[in-house]
Amino acid sequence: MFASTLRRFEGAPAARTALRREAVDREIARDRSTAGLGLTLRGLSKSFDGGRPVIDGLDLHIPAGQFVAVVGRSGCGKSTLLRLILGLDAPSAGRVAVEGGDTPRRIMFQEPRLLPWASVLDNVAVGLRGGTAAERRARAASALKEVGLAEKAEQWPATLSGGQRQRVALARALVSRPGLLALDEPLGALDALTRIDMQAMIERIWRAQGFTALLVTHDVAEAVALADRILVVESGRIALDVPVTVSRPRRRGDPDLAALEGRILDHLLDGRG
Numbered sequence: 070m071f072a073s074t075l076r077r078f079e080g081a082p083a084a085r086t087a088l089r090r091e092a093v094d095r096e097i098a099r100d101r102s103t104a105g106l107g108l109t110l111r112g113l114s115k116s117f118d119g120g121r122p123v124i125d126g127l128d129l130h131i132p133a134g135q136f137v138a139v140v141g142r143s144g145c146g147k148s149t150l151l152r153l154i155l156g157l158d159a160p161s162a163g164r165v166a167v168e169g170g171d172t173p174r175r176i177m178f179q180e181p182r183l184l185p186w187a188s189v190l191d192n193v194a195v196g197l198r199g200g201t202a203a204e205r206r207a208r209a210a211s212a213l214k215e216v217g218l219a220e221k222a223e224q225w226p227a228t229l230s231g232g233q234r235q236r237v238a239l240a241r242a243l244v245s246r247p248g249l250l251a252l253d254e255p256l257g258a259l260d261a262l263t264r265i266d267m268q269a270m271i272e273r274i275w276r277a278q279g280f281t282a283l284l285v286t287h288d289v290a291e292a293v294a295l296a297d298r299i300l301v302v303e304s305g306r307i308a309l310d311v312p313v314t315v316s317r318p319r320r321r322g323d324p325d326l327a328a329l330e331g332r333i334l335d336h337l338l339d340g341r342g
C-alpha cells in the first residue's frame with residue numbers, strides 16, 4: 070500500500086514533495102491502526118471421531134481489539150478452541166462469526182517453526198502474500214525492526230537464541246498486519262527473564278497495532294499481566310470469565326493482580342470458583 074502511494078506520485082513536480090509526504094504519513098497512520106476482528110461463537114462444539122466433545126456448546130463474544138487470555142488444565146481443549154477460531158479446523162456443531170473485515174488471522178506456537186535453510190528475513194516474508202519481492206522484503210524488514218531484530222535479517226535461524234527465534238516467529242505472524250493474533254503458549258519454552266521481555270514486547274505491539282489477541286498460557290501470572298479478560302476453560306466450556314480491570318502499564322507484584330492470580334489458580338487447582 071505504501072509503495073502504491075509512492076508510485077502514484079512518481080513523476081510529480083518537486084513542489085509536490087510536501088503533498089507526497091502527507092500521503093505517506095497517512096498511509097503509515099492507517100497501517101498503525103489495523104482494526105481488530107470481533108468474534109462471536111455460538112453453540113460451538115468439537116468432538117474427534119465421535120468421542121466425548123472436546124469443545125462443548127461454547128458461547129462467547131470477544132469484542133474487536135480485546136486481549137483475551139485462555140487458561141485451563143492440559144487437555145481441556147484450549148488449542149482445539151484456537152484452531153476452530155482460526156478456521157484451521159471445522160466445528161462439529163455451532164459456528165464462529167468473525168466481524169470487522171477480512172484482515173488475516175494468524176497464530177504463533179511454542180516452537181518457532183522456522184525454515185532452517187532460509188534467512189531470518191525470508192522466514193518473516195513467508196508470512197506475506199502479494200506485492201513484489203522487494204515490497205515483501207521491505208515489510209519483513211520493518212516487522213523485524215518491530216521485534217528488535219533488524220540487524221539479524223541476513224542470519225540463519227540456527228545462529229539465534231531461543232528467545233530471538235520466537236521473536237522471528239512473532240514478526241512472521243505480524244508482518245501481514247493480522248486483525249486477530251492467536252498465541253498458543255508462545256513463551257512456554259523460554260527462560261523467565263526472556264519471557265518477561267517478550268510479554269512486554271507483545272503488549273507494546275498489541276497496543277500499537279490494535280489487533281484482537283487470544284493468548285493461551287499455563288502461566289496465570291502472564292495471563293493477569295497481559296490480558297483485559299481471562300477465560301478459564303474446563304471440560305470444553307468456559308468455567309470462569311473474568312475482566313482484568315487493572316490499568317496499564319501494569320506493575321509486577323500489583324496486589325490486585327496477585328489477588329486475581331490467586332483466585333484463578335484456586336479455581337484451576339480445586340475446581341471451585
Ligand SMILES: Nc1ncnc2c1ncn2[C@@H]1O[C@H](COP(=O)(O)OP(=O)(O)O)[C@@H](O)[C@H]1O
Pocket residue numbers: 117123141142143144145146147148149150
Ligand atoms: N486431531 C485430534 N484428534 C483426536 N483427538 C484430539 C485431536 N486434537 C485434540 N484432541 C484431543 O482433544 C483434547 C483437547 O486437546 P487440546 O485442545 O490440544 O488441549 P489443550 O490445548 O487444552 O492442552 C485432548 O484430549 C486431545 O487428545
Ligand SMILES: [Mg+2]
Pocket residue numbers: 147148149253
Ligand atoms: Mg494446547
